[in-house]
Structures are given as structure tokens and as C-alpha cells.
Amino acid sequence: MQITLLHATPLEICSNAIRTCWQSFDKSDNGGERDLALIDRVGNKNKHSSTLEHLFYNFYIKGISRACLQELARHRMASLSVKSTRYTLKELKNCESFLPLDSRNLARAQQFLVFCGEPKVNEASVRALENLRILLSEGISNDLAKFCMPESYKTELAWSINARSLQNFLSLRSARSALWEIQQLARAIFEALPQSHKYLFAHCLEQSPTPKNPMPHA
Template sequence: MKVTLLHYTPIYICSHAIRTCWQSFSKGDCGGEKDLELIDRVGNKFKHASTLEHLYYNFYIQGISRACLQELARHRIASLSVKSTRYTLKELKGEESFLPINAENIKRAKKYVVLMGESSGDSIVESKVESAESSIDSATNLAESIESKADSKLDSQIAKVDSASIHALENLRLILLENTSLDIAKYALIESYKTELTWSINARSLQNFLMLRSSKSALREIRHLALSIYEALPEEHKFIFLPYINEK
């Protein structure tokens, strides 16, 4: 997953909007400490959050799953322009088989699917493969071996799902090799298939997004996305959103 901040509204636009209400422009300092205090007091503490809508952020989000995209689309006060599978799904045609499941094929598959076991660039499936692949011939037996070596029940479940994602990716590749129409083939897409989008949102809506999606009860991937979006924000803007980072 990669989040890039493409553009954002300068902070003084928000303070100017607030000062418009009282015509207090002479008290401003063009986005300095006085203006920052005003934004925090009026927008956050006094809950006149409509003034924060003058701040807009444009992000380029890469490498999230279609499952995560569905969650993101529920935040309707935002604009999304998403990579079209109708025009780009043919990218799979040039790939070799993703089976059997081994370290090299897992690495190739990760270009197209989000593996749940990914952590610091690795996955539970990949970590289990190295010790199992030398003595395992079939992909089915390899998946069983991975599961048996998992450190916990959760790891076993994740390994099974990641293995299923890779098999589904291979099935989709085979469908495309039969020159199936992309409009038809896209119905075989799995939730873990990677996508990317340009996402634009105002500060008030972003506060709501961060409050809901930074929670530990949120889908793990969208929580990672929410925290990555917060980290991508300009340092001088983060005070607006810090109270909405949910650690519970």
C-alpha cells in the first residue's frame, strides 16, 4: 500500500474563511500561530466544523484491495477516480502461471493481490513456504503444510485465505488467456485484487473517516490506510485530525 498526497489547500484559506464571519482579518497572521489556534478553537472545540470544509486534500492511493475500496466508497462526501478493470485487466495476460505456490510465485502474485498475511513486506504464506516447498509437490498439499505449520489458528486461517487468493488469481489468468471479454471476465475478480485511485476529500469528512477507520475494530486493511493517510498529511495540518485518531 502506498499513499501519496498530491495537493492540499493552504491552511490560511480555512482561517480566512473563519475570519470572514466576524471580519477579523486584521487579527490574522497568514496561517501562523494565531490562525492555527483559531481553526482549532472554532473548527474542533466549538464544533463549527463546516469551516473546515474549505480545506481539501487530494491523494493517490495504490495497492489496496477491492474489499478495502468498497469500505472507502461508503464515505460519500469524497470523490474517487478508480483504476478501471474494464481497460486494465488484460495486464494479467502476459503473466506465467502463479502455481505451484512457492516463494517466487507468491512474490509475483503480490503485484496483483493483497495477501492478508503481509507484514513488513512478507506474508505468513511466504514465511511457511521456505521450509515446506522442498518436500511438497502439489499446491494443495503445500497449502495444507502451510496451515499445519502456522503459529496460531488465526495464522492458519490467513494462510488458507491467501492460498485461495493465489489460486483464484490463476483461474482468472486462465480465463483471460481464452480471450474472454473483459466485461465478462471481471466478474471473476476476487476481493483481494489490487486497485488504485485518486481520492479527494475535505477536512470535515476526513475527520469522520479517520475517527471510524483508525479504530482497532475497523477492517485491518482500511485501518492501515487511514493511518497512512494521516501520516501523509502536511505536518501543519495534523492538529486538526489528531483528536480523531481512534486507538480503541
């Protein structure tokens, strides 16, 4: 997956909003250490987290599966603009067959699919991809053909979220109980944040290694 931060609200916007409540503008150090500490104290330590909603982040997310997208969409205090399958399945229509399931065709399929650590699942995804390709090549409309898309099919999107909701996302989705792919996404999003903003979110990450594509349990 590829995560690109497109824009982040300057931190002084948040500190200024907090100082509005007490009219304490004379105590500001113009975005310096005093203002940064104020954001953390009020927004995190004192739990007035609504003040963090003044901070907004815009990301471009590329290469996650539709399964991961479905979980991402559960975070409703965010805005998503997703690559349309209705208009973009032509990217698959003119491809050559993905069969037989040899190393070359598996590598070609990874252009369209997110693979996991179970070869049988990956092979089943490639067969589903081939079925989709055949339907498109036979003139079946995108609107109908997309009903047989595998959950592993890659997508991309613009994602915008405020800091309060991002804290919630990182707390839930970095947990070891979360889907391995969205754990990877959560950590990649944290890494994409401006270095000066990370102090507001570091406590939200579960302290465990970044998950790899899992092998099935015995």
C-alpha cells in the first residue's frame, strides 16, 4: 500500500481555537512549545478532545483491498472518495488470461489483488479475477460484472479525517485483534503524519510490531 499525506492543518489553528475559550491569546508563543503542550494537555490529558477536531488531515491511499476499504468505511467521521469500479474496470478488460496459475501470472495478478499469507486463498482470488476478466471481455457491463469482484481486489481513495477521529481509528485499528491489513494501514498512516504532529497520536498505537500477511492457524 502507498499512503500520501496531501495536507495537514497547522497546529497553531488548534492552539488558537483552544485559547479562544479562555481568551488567553497573550500566553501564546506563536506555535511554539507552549502552544504544542497546550494542545496535548487540553485535547489529550484533560479529555477535551473536541478541540482536536480543528486539525484535519487529507490522505491519498493506494493499493488496499476492498475488504480493507469496507472496514475503513466503518469510521463514519471521515470522508472517502473511492476509485469507481463502474468506470475503471476497463483496466482489466483487455488483459491476457491469468491462467495457468504459474509464477508469472501470479505476479501479474498482484497488480490488481492484495495477496495474503495463504497460497490457496491467493490462488482462489486469481481465479475470481480471471472470471471477472472473462465477463468483461464478453461485453458484460461493469455494473453487473463487479458483483463477482474478489474482496482482495485493489482500490484507492482520498481520505479526510479530523484528529479526534484519527485517534480513534489508530487506537482501534492498530490493535492485534484488527484485520492484519488495516493494522498495516493504521501504522502507515501514522508514519505519513508530519513529525511535529505525531506526539498527539503516539499513545494511540498498540505497541506491537507491524503485522505481516498472516499464515493460517494450524
